[in-house]
Amino acid sequence: MPTQALHHQFPPDFTWGVATSSFQIEGAAREDGKADSIWDVFCRQPGVIADASNGDVACDHYHRLEEDLDLIASLGVNAYRFSIAWARVQPQGRGAWNEPGLDFYRRLVDGLARRNIRAFATLYHWDLPQALQEQGGWAARDTAHRFVDYARGIQARLGDRLHAIATHNEPWVVATLGHEKGIFAPGIKDRAVAAQVSHHLLLSHGLAVQALRADGATARLGIVLNFAATQAASDSPADLAAARLADAHSRRWYSDPVFKGSYPAEALADLGADAPRVEPGDLDIIRTPIDYLGVNYYTRYIASATRPYDAAAAGLPLTDMGWEIHPTGLTDLLCQMKADYGDALPPVHITENGGAFPDHADASHRVDDQDRIAYVRDHIAAVAEAARRGVPMAGYFVWSLMDNFEWASGYAKRFGIVHVDYATLRRTPKASAHWYRDFLRQWGG
Numbered sequence: 112m113p114t115q116a117l118h119h120q121f122p123p124d125f126t127w128g129v130a131t132s133s134f135q136i137e138g139a140a141r142e143d144g145k146a147d148s149i150w151d152v153f154c155r156q157p158g159v160i161a162d163a164s165n166g167d168v169a170c171d172h173y174h175r176l177e178e179d180l181d182l183i184a185s186l187g188v189n190a191y192r193f194s195i196a197w198a199r200v201q202p203q204g205r206g207a208w209n210e211p212g213l214d215f216y217r218r219l220v221d222g223l224a225r226r227n228i229r230a231f232a233t234l235y236h237w238d239l240p241q242a243l244q245e246q247g248g249w250a251a252r253d254t255a256h257r258f259v260d261y262a263r264g265i266q267a268r269l270g271d272r273l274h275a276i277a278t279h280n281e282p283w284v285v286a287t288l289g290h291e292k293g294i295f296a297p298g299i300k301d302r303a304v305a306a307q308v309s310h311h312l313l314l315s316h317g318l319a320v321q322a323l324r325a326d327g328a329t330a331r332l333g334i335v336l337n338f339a340a341t342q343a344a345s346d347s348p349a350d351l352a353a354a355r356l357a358d359a360h361s362r363r364w365y366s367d368p369v370f371k372g373s374y375p376a377e378a379l380a381d382l383g384a385d386a387p388r389v390e391p392g393d394l395d396i397i398r399t400p401i402d403y404l405g406v407n408y409y410t411r412y413i414a415s416a417t418r419p420y421d422a423a424a425a426g427l428p429l430t431d432m433g434w435e436i437h438p439t440g441l442t443d444l445l446c447q448m449k450a451d452y453g454d455a456l457p458p459v460h461i462t463e464n465g466g467a468f469p470d471h472a473d474a475s476h477r478v479d480d481q482d483r484i485a486y487v488r489d490h491i492a493a494v495a496e497a498a499r500r501g502v503p504m505a506g507y508f509v510w511s512l513m514d515n516f517e518w519a520s521g522y523a524k525r526f527g528i529v530h531v532d533y534a535t536l537r538r539t540p541k542a543s544a545h546w547y548r549d550f551l552r553q554w555g556g
């Protein structure tokens with residue numbers, strides 16, 4: 112679909128942004144009173160990060176805040192999604208607050224306000240204070256209460272300048288990749304622990320939403336969930352059942368409790384003895400109404416009863432992560448959410464979408480990333496189509512503002528619309544950044 116037509120398909124109050132997270136860009140890992148998070152500690156284990164890198168410097172955003180705020184403003188976006196590093200503002204995860212760390216976020220939200228850019232803050236984008244991990248981490252129910260205190264403390268200090276607060280980013284990743292597969296911090300491999308962690312994350316979400324409302328929240332409150340478009344490998348009953356179970360474990364495990372107050376029965380049955388301990392009243396807390404849902408979407412997943420999913424053999428073009436490029440899957444997924452939850456589904460923001468591509472920078476660091484432009488444009492078109500079909504779409508954020516630390520993949524996978532030269536930390540907008548700016552100019556808002 113031509114750009115010309117696309118920008119007309121979004122209303123003037125639509126939210127357009129770019130997204131980042133604290134650990135992936137900030138650096139300054141041990142400055143101004145910041146304590147270790149579980150990702151600082153995880154990166155020190157040999158062999159867990161592809162290029163043996165860490166977040167010590169990252170994009171050095173902590174020291175380049177003003178320059179980066181100008182960069183964000185130059186794109187013409189009206190929103191910026193970032194996360195707060197808990198271990199920077201409350202180093203032990205409980206008790207004392209760290210004023211120098213808080214000052215960084217005060218400068219960030221004030222700088223956004225001065226530039227007329229709405230602040231979308233995520234409270235937890237995976238960097239738990241290590242001190243809390245040593246007391247059991249998310250496997251301990253008490254961590255949910257520590258999270259509520261942290262959320263209330265942030266709202267008291269920054270809340271008046273936040274347009275939106277997300278409690279969690281992608282609890283599926285925290286539970287499954289961090290505690291079942293062990294490829295992300297804290298590196299635990301135990302399905303029962305992962306299930307309990309997922310419940311405590313959801314519980315902490317519901318408790319925090321209730322507490323922030325009781326404290327007089329002015330920001331919109333929500334949660335960010337990651338979904339793949341799940342398809343069955345064939346129409347055989349066995350493959351259809353495999354797809355339904357995969358969808359129950361990855362998507363509905365999170366969205367059913369939030370919007371219906373229950374875990375999907377087939378996932379509970381499949382977990383058997385590994386199912387989480389749920390106390391009476393927990394699910395009522397988790398289903399506390401929210402003001403918006405954030406959806407992170409990158410790819411699809413094909414479920415088969417007989418063979419593992421092989422993205423490379425599935426037939427669609429792949430990104431540098433090896434993820435299939437499937438924009439219409441985003442429309443299907445959003446329509447499925449509307450079909451499943453109806454009026455309980457609040458306005459939806461795509462809080463992350465984008466691609467890693469093998470960018471080639473010329474001598475002046477210019478990157479002509481036509482593949483990323485096509486990816487972003489086709490997914491924006493998929494969002495417009497979902498809105499046409501009745502899904503309450505409210506916003507779209509590109510992942511990511513700039514190349515950054517891509518977790519276990521290190522710095523080799525580049526998701527930015529702005530190139531970062533890690534030797535000099537110089538930022539250079541890629542062709543996709545120019546495309547996004549021109550698209551937003553045409554839309555006009």
Ligand code: FCB
Nearest residue numbers: 132280281284510517526
């Ligand atoms: C998501 C994460 C984000 C980024 C993208 C590529 O799962 O939320 O931090 O790493 O994937």
